[in-house]
Amino acid sequence: MLKRQLTFLENIHNITDESMEKKTLNELKKKLEAEKTLLEKDLLKFADKDKKIPYDYDTRFPELDVAARPSAPDENATEIDNYGNLLAVEHALELRLKEVGEALEKIKKNDGGYGKCENCQEEIKIERLKANPAAKICVKCANQNRK
Numbered sequence: 001m002l003k004r005q006l007t008f009l010e011n012i013h014n015i016t017d018e019s020m021e022k023k024t025l026n027e028l029k030k031k032l033e034a035e036k037t038l039l040e041k042d043l044l045k046f047a048d049k050d051k052k053i054p055y056d057y058d059t060r061f062p063e064l065d066v067a068a069r070p071s072a073p074d075e076n077a078t079e080i081d082n083y084g085n086l087l088a089v090e091h092a093l094e095l096r097l098k099e100v101g102e103a104l105e106k107i108k109k110n111d112g113g114y115g116k117c118e119n120c121q122e123e124i125k126i127e128r129l130k131a132n133p134a135a136k137i138c139v140k141c142a143n144q145n146r147k
Helices: 002-044 072-109 126-131 139-146
Strands: 047-049 057-059
Touching: 002 047, 002 072, 002 126, 057 072
Parallel strands: none
Antiparallel strands: 047 057
């Protein structure tokens, strides 16, 4: 009798753990999807999506019309300077978008790859994933890479 009760309690515990994992995974997936949407919106403010390369955008080059505006050289210099700054922003946003997209792809595959460190294959702690759902490596490996 006691053995059956213990088995019953163990089964309930396992079911609770599995449903908690699904709940946590769904929360992380929602965070990733929301971040992906924001990144794409931010990029579309100044860049066009490249239809051939995933996660790639091309910053729109300013239209320079020297003949139509007498003050164009100064304005053109400012626009070109702004374009250079936007290229750096584009690159940073694209990198993050790629990380987020790859994390979502791992979740979609559902093969156990999401949440595992790409270096040591250990589970990435849930606290790290909650802080950065697109994390690819665990804290230990991240610290080793910094040295």
